[in-house]
Amino acid sequence: xxxxxxxxxxxxxxxxxxxxGLTKYEALVYMALLQVEGATATEIHEISxxxxxxxxxVIDKLIHKNIxxxxxxxxxxxxxxxxxxxVRSLMGTIKNDADLALNVLSNLYETRQNxxxxxxxxxxxxxxxxxIKLKLKEALISAAKEVFLMSKWDFIEDxxxxxxxxxxxxxxxxxxxxxxxxxxxSNTNVLLLKEFNKCNAKIANSASGVYIIDKKKVLLIMDxxxxxxxxxxxxxxxxxxxxxxxxxxNFVNRHLKHSHETEIISSD
Amino acid sequence: xxxxxxxxxxxxxxxxxxxxGLTKYEALVYMALLQVEGATATEIHEISxxxxxxxxxVIDKLIHKNIxxxxxxxxxxxxxxxxxxxVRSLMGTIKNDADLALNVLSNLYETRQNxxxxxxxxxxxxxxxxxIKLKLKEALISAAKEVFLMSKWDFIEDxxxxxxxxxxxxxxxxxxxxxxxxxxxSNTNVLLLKEFNKCNAKIANSASGVYIIDKKKVLLIMDxxxxxxxxxxxxxxxxxxxxxxxxxxNFVNRHLKHSHETEIISSD
DNA sequence: TAAATGTTGTCACAAAAATAACAACACACA
DNA sequence: TGTGTGTTGTTATTTTTGTGACAACATTTA
Numbered sequence: 118x119x120x121x122x123x124x125x126x127x128x129x130x131x132x133x134x135x136x137x138g139l140t141k142y143e144a145l146v147y148m149a150l151l152q153v154e155g156a157t158a159t160e161i162h163e164i165s166x167x168x169x170x171x172x173x174x175v176i177d178k179l180i181h182k183n184i185x186x187x188x189x190x191x192x193x194x195x196x197x198x199x200x201x202x203x204v205r206s207l208m209g210t211i212k213n214d215a216d217l218a219l220n221v222l223s224n225l226y227e228t229r230q231n232x233x234x235x236x237x238x239x240x241x242x243x244x245x246x247x248x249i250k251l252k253l254k255e256a257l258i259s260a261a262k263e264v265f266l267m268s269k270w271d272f273i274e275d276x277x278x279x280x281x282x283x284x285x286x287x288x289x290x291x292x293x294x295x296x297x298x299x300x301x302x303s304n305t306n307v308l309l310l311k312e313f314n315k316c317n318a319k320i321a322n323s324a325s326g327v328y329i330i331d332k333k334k335v336l337l338i339m340d341x342x343x344x345x346x347x348x349x350x351x352x353x354x355x356x357x358x359x360x361x362x363x364x365x366x367n368f369v370n371r372h373l374k375h376s377h378e379t380e381i382i383s384s385d
Numbered sequence: 386x387x388x389x390x391x392x393x394x395x396x397x398x399x400x401x402x403x404x405x406g407l408t409k410y411e412a413l414v415y416m417a418l419l420q421v422e423g424a425t426a427t428e429i430h431e432i433s434x435x436x437x438x439x440x441x442x443v444i445d446k447l448i449h450k451n452i453x454x455x456x457x458x459x460x461x462x463x464x465x466x467x468x469x470x471x472v473r474s475l476m477g478t479i480k481n482d483a484d485l486a487l488n489v490l491s492n493l494y495e496t497r498q499n500x501x502x503x504x505x506x507x508x509x510x511x512x513x514x515x516x517i518k519l520k521l522k523e524a525l526i527s528a529a530k531e532v533f534l535m536s537k538w539d540f541i542e543d544x545x546x547x548x549x550x551x552x553x554x555x556x557x558x559x560x561x562x563x564x565x566x567x568x569x570x571s572n573t574n575v576l577l578l579k580e581f582n583k584c585n586a587k588i589a590n591s592a593s594g595v596y597i598i599d600k601k602k603v604l605l606i607m608d609x610x611x612x613x614x615x616x617x618x619x620x621x622x623x624x625x626x627x628x629x630x631x632x633x634x635n636f637v638n639r640h641l642k643h644s645h646e647t648e649i650i651s652s653d
Numbered sequence: 654t655a656a657a658t659g660t661t662g663t664c665a666c667a668a669a670a671a672t673a674a675c676a677a678c679a680c681a682c683a
Numbered sequence: 684t685g686t687g688t689g690t691t692g693t694t695a696t697t698t699t700t701g702t703g704a705c706a707a708c709a710t711t712t713a
């Protein structure tokens with residue numbers, strides 16, 4: 118096959134099936150069988166490009182995975198179970214493994230050595246939107262006294278608001294953002310800074326922001342310059358790190374409160 | 386490593402994590418990190434047995450999979466995302482791939498070449514409990530006139546009864562089984578054969594049975610002698626196959642109806 | 654019928670890719 | 684200076700992919 122043979126589609130589907138536990142050949146054979154019902158080994162070979170001699174062993178594996186059936190004729194003929202059933206079946210065994218793994222892993226996790234003393238001196242890089250949101254939620258819920266946060270409204274509304282409503286009402290919350298369109302949670306001050314957008318206007322759906330919990334924990338979320346999906350965050354309880362952001366917060370706050378561009382609203 | 390090193394547990398968990406997309410090393414390192422929070426590369430190496438030099442590249446992969454975070458200290462320290470989140474995250478990406486795959490596969494399946502003419506001459510081996518039950522249900526639902534079935538009550542109650550209740554009432558159903566404890570579906574005759582158990586008493590929870598649909602399709606379910614889980618079935622629309630079982634059915638039926646051991650009940 | 658031809662299922666093993674393991678080295682830090 | 688870290692590159696080992704040979708049959712042809 119000369120030329121570029123540009124088959125991003127084919128590549129993608131192969132990748133997908135790989136993560137369902139199929140090898141390249143298994144994927145190709147299964148796809149061939151979907152196209153031609155009751156194909157022989159030779160036909161499968163012709164359609165899929167998998168070497169004829171390899172078809173048999175590959176089929177064996179697929180039969181064990183319960184996504185291919187076999188006839189008793191000569192030549193043997195093979196048929197694929199419908200894709201929805203196949204995917205469901207494969208996902209099922211994966212789910213099983215996941216549950217099994219989760220059991221064992223949870224045990225390990227519970228009996229782990231706690232070095233939380235030292236932990237607080239480190240600055241942790243967290244990657245992955247989901248991870249970051251989870252860490253953020255965890256940190257917010259742990260708040261005892263006060264939370265300072267600075268972030269765009271879109272992100273607050275999307276990922277934060279529910280958590281904020283659920284905070285213990287004894288926790289004072291100070292928020293700096295660009296707009297506010299919902300009910301303001303109890304014990305909360307909101308500083309509306311309309312030019313917020315100008316500061317990081319580049320990215321439409323920015324998740325970036327700073328979160329300071331009880332003057333002890335800081336989570337700093339940063340957009341990646343290139344890839345929107347690849348957000349990263351820093352989390353720390355270290356004195357220096359927290360202190361820097363506290364100072365930063367105070368500075369910004371003082372300026373904003375005296376600016377004409379700023380509007381202050383609160384839950385009272 | 387001499388000696389047996391008998392670690393079935395460790396093997397199992399490794400297999401499980403493998404189907405979640407982790408390699409052996411990735412699994413080992415992640416498990417080590419669960420045990421010791423904020424471990425260094427060397428500590429990970431000591432706990433997991435993974436060569437120290439490999440730890441770094443393995444960690445990189447785990448970070449990309451969003452199940453490990455990293456500190457900015459020297460030496461670098463690493464921490465694991467809690468197992469429930471990690472498994473959820475891994476399952477999530479797999480689910481994504483599954484959906485993507487299902488899309489493409491469904492397309493292939495819909496545009497497949499239909500060779501249903503020839504298909505009916507084959508006898509298909511179907512493996513996997515789920516597959517078999519699905520095929521059975523499909524066949525039953527397709528019934529237009531009559532269904533003959535012979536199977537143990539446990540299996541009927543467990544996997545068949547709902548389908549039977551939902552059959553079109555114009556379909557006549559004849560059942561041979563060992564007992565009947567629920568309402569009898571409409572247009573149905575049940576032949577109770579109390580010594581049914583003696584015939585295949587070996588297996589407690591037997592799924593084996595014969596199903597004849599419209600005198601055209603036969604599904605024969607067989608228990609595997611050794612492994613209960615590894616049931617297999619034959620399905621065919623071929624004349625010879627169907628005929629054999631029709632004859633068999635008639636023979637058995639005639640005998641049973643005149644036997645003192647048999648009790649006949651019906652929905653009328 | 655017998656020889657020639659073609660197809661199927663199986664096996665053994667070669668080639669390539671992915672993982673795993675090791676060795677070497679530059680660098681930091683005490 | 685010496686110990687331990689982080690990085691790189693090279694070498695096994697394992698898994699997957701690919702090839703060729705072959706016996707068992709079936710089909711054609713003479």
